Amino acid sequence: MxxxxxxxxxxxxxxxxxxxxxxxxxxxxxxxxxxxxxxxxxxxxxxxxxxxxxxxxxxxxxxxxxxxxxSPSFDEVEALREHQVKLLAKKEQLEQLISNVDKTIAHKEGRINMSDKEKFAGFKQKLIDDNEKKYGKEIREKYGDDWVNKSNEQVKNMTQDQYDGVTRLANEVNETLKAAMETGDPAGEVAQKAADLHRKWLCFYWDTYSKEAHAGLAQMYVDDPRFTAYYDKEQPGTAEFLRDAILIYTGMKE
Amino acid sequence: MxxxxxxxxxxxxxxxxxxxxxxxxxxxxxxxxxxxxxxxxxxxxxxxxxxxxxxxxxxxxxxxxxxxxxSPSFDEVEALREHQVKLLAKKEQLEQLISNVDKTIAHKEGRINMSDKEKFAGFKQKLIDDNEKKYGKEIREKYGDDWVNKSNEQVKNMTQDQYDGVTRLANEVNETLKAAMETGDPAGEVAQKAADLHRKWLCFYWDTYSKEAHAGLAQMYVDDPRFTAYYDKEQPGTAEFLRDAILIYTGMKE
DNA sequence: ATAAACCCTTACGTTGCGTGAATGTCAAAG
DNA sequence: CTTTGACATTCACGCAACGTAAGGGTTTAT
Missing domain, CATH: 1.10.1660.10 (Multidrug-efflux Transporter Regulator; Chain: A; Domain 2)
Structure with missing residues (x-):
């Protein structure tokens, strides 16, 4: 036929x-x-x-x-298996998406309580962070490899109390820094207080503290546009000011 | 900034x-x-x-x-919900795919027994047939709606013995039909034998038999290229010959 | 003879960008 | 002062698997 x-x-x-x-x-x-x-x-x-x-x-x-x-010599079963692996990966990804959409709906509807809400903020941040991996990689290669990854892990394992603590501390850093900016002196008392709070805050994420790493991070705040954007959001020049304060605090500059 | x-x-x-x-x-x-x-x-x-x-x-x-x-008036939650419905549909579809791939691998590896193997043939056919839904729809509208679905159901519920029986019968129909084709006479004894076997075969799928429905089906064998292709596979003109034999058998034509 | 129903090739549209190519602009360095 | 390098710009093709015309021949039936 x-x-x-x-x-x-x-x-x-x-x-x-x-x-x-x-x-x-x-x-x-x-x-x-x-x-x-x-x-x-x-x-x-x-x-x-x-x-x-x-x-x-x-x-x-x-x-x-x-x-x-x-090609008759082609391993058909092997091809099917590979295909299946792909499908399974897709499925997992889809399930992740669905879960995230779920959370988002719950959040928009206000069906969740405050502490969950705060975690959600972290979740949102994580989504954004994931986006920045490529760029972040360069930075990590420059300043030490794994501190970002480590902090992600630590955040996940935090208790509610710890989470509240670190959030409050972060706010304190920001407020003190704002006040210090008004003095204009990175070596002054207020700025040094901000640097000290920043160290405390940092210790929530780092298991070992060193002045060198602290100073390096401060420098990164200026070099990495993402961090610069974060600190300069309210007042341009804040990132640079914080770096100077920390450099003095750590004794890398007087 | x-x-x-x-x-x-x-x-x-x-x-x-x-x-x-x-x-x-x-x-x-x-x-x-x-x-x-x-x-x-x-x-x-x-x-x-x-x-x-x-x-x-x-x-x-x-x-x-x-x-x-x-648009600020846009219902965000509603949009998210719709999106989620889509994602869920995708997920189900994916799961179906994965299950099918599973079955196929099992079959190719010979990890399943004979009776399941035969069912696999049906499964495979069904996958292919699913493709033809649009076209099949017209046909079903023209020739009676649900006999395709019904026969699918019946096959699923068949015992192994019944399945063997219907398979053997189908072979008989084909062989007799082939012999009848050689006589060239749709009114002849062999062709009428084929028509009778075809009726018996049909009764495995239909719970009520009528000459009109039988004749209608025969006509469909000619009108629907899929069926024509099946019967004409070995010998062109077989579908038409079978239709004539059945029309005579059912008394719709002499 | 003409219309209906086929067939053909060419080519753009779909989604969300990656990856050139060709060209313009702006800073620092020679 | 010019060159260089790192930016910026606008096309425009490519990706998967077709859908959907446009424009034009062929076959078949009336």
Whole structure:
């Protein structure tokens, strides 16, 4: 039995366009062309198309399908397994998304209490942080590898009390820093107080404190636009001021 | 604080290209352009971008995000809920795929027994058939709605013995039909034997038999290219021959 | 003979950018 | 003062798997 594009299309439940596309990418070529250039398919092509559609239903890419059905030596089961791994990964990712959407809806509806709300703020921050990984990587290579990762871990394992503590401390740092900015003197008492609070705050995230690392971080606040943006949000120059205060505090500058 | 494309890109962990694209599709326009045509973003744009990236992390399309954040009257929670419905649908679909791939691997590895193996053939056929829903719909509307579904159901509930019986019967039909084709006479004894076997075979699927329905089905074998392809696979004209034999058998034609 | 129903190729649209190419601008360094 | 390098800009193609015309030949039936 011989078929033209539409005939085979109806037979298989696909469009004529699809068959032409399959011809174009070389996954299913017609048996021959007639005198007017019509594509003519025979029984062999029907069978091959069946195979293609079968794998397509499993969500495989045409490229993959092509490999499987063109080379008989191709390890089909292995290909299926690889495909399955991909599907499973996709599924996990999807579940993560769904969970996040859930949380967001709950948050928007105000169905959650304050402490959860605060954690949600952290969750949101984490989403944004994830986004910055690429850029952050450079910084980490420059200033020491794993402090960001470590702090993520630590945040996750924090108790509610600890979380509240670190949040309050962060606010104190910001307020003191604001007041210090008004004095204009990074060596002054208020600025040094801010630097000290900043050290305390930092110790929530770092298990070992060193003056060098503290100073390095301060420098990063100026070099890394993300941090600069954070500190300069209310008052430009704040990041630089904080760096100077910390450099003096750590004795790296007088 | 003001940013250029790269500045804001680093801040947010995205590329400059992405920002230009966002400008192009109107989801995030720069605050202004400087004298050389550079895009300049301000604090407001930074905040808006944060929002965009937040929803993007939830797997939303940029079009959707645009709707949410541009019109303040837009029902955000409702949009999130709709989005979640989509995600859940995707997840179910994915799970179906994974299950099917599972089955296929098991089959290819020969890890399953014979009776399951035969059911796999049905499963495979069903996957292919699912594809033909649109086309099949017309046919079902024309020739009676639910016999396809019904037969699917019946196959599922068949015992192994019944399954063997119907398979053997189908073979008999085919062989007798082949022999009848050689006589060339649809009114002849062999052809009428084939028609009778076909009726018996049919009764495995239909709970009530009628000559009219039988004749109608025979006509469908000619009208529906999928069935025509099946019967004409070995010998063109077989579907038509079978129809004639059945029409005579049922007395609709002499 | 003409209309209906096929067939063909070419090519743009879909989503969210990555990745050039060709060109303009602006700072610091020679 | 000019060169260099790091920015910026606007096209425009590419990715997957087709859908959807546009524009034009072929076959078939009336």
């Amino acid at each position: 011989e078929y033209t594009v539409q005939g085979l299309g109806q037979l298989a439940g696909i469009s004529a366009r699809t068959l032409r596309y399959y011809d174009e990418i070389g996954i299913l070529k017609p048996a021959r062309m007639n005198s007017s250039g019509y594509r003519i398919y025979g029984q062999k092509e029907v069978d091959r198309l069946q195979q293609i559609l079968f794998y397509r239903e499993l969500g495989m890419s045409l490229d993959n399908i092509k490999e499987i059905i063109t | 003001e940013y250029t494309v790269q500045g804001l890109g680093q801040l947010a962990g995205i590329s400059a290209r992405t920002l230009r694209y966002y400008d192009e599709i109107g989801i995030l326009k720069p605050a202004r352009m400087n004298s050389s045509g550079y895009r300049i973003y301000g604090q407001k744009e930074v905040d808006r971008l944060q929002q965009i990236l937040f929803y993007r992390e939830l797997g939303m399309s940029l079009d959707n995000i645009k709707e949410i954040i541009t």
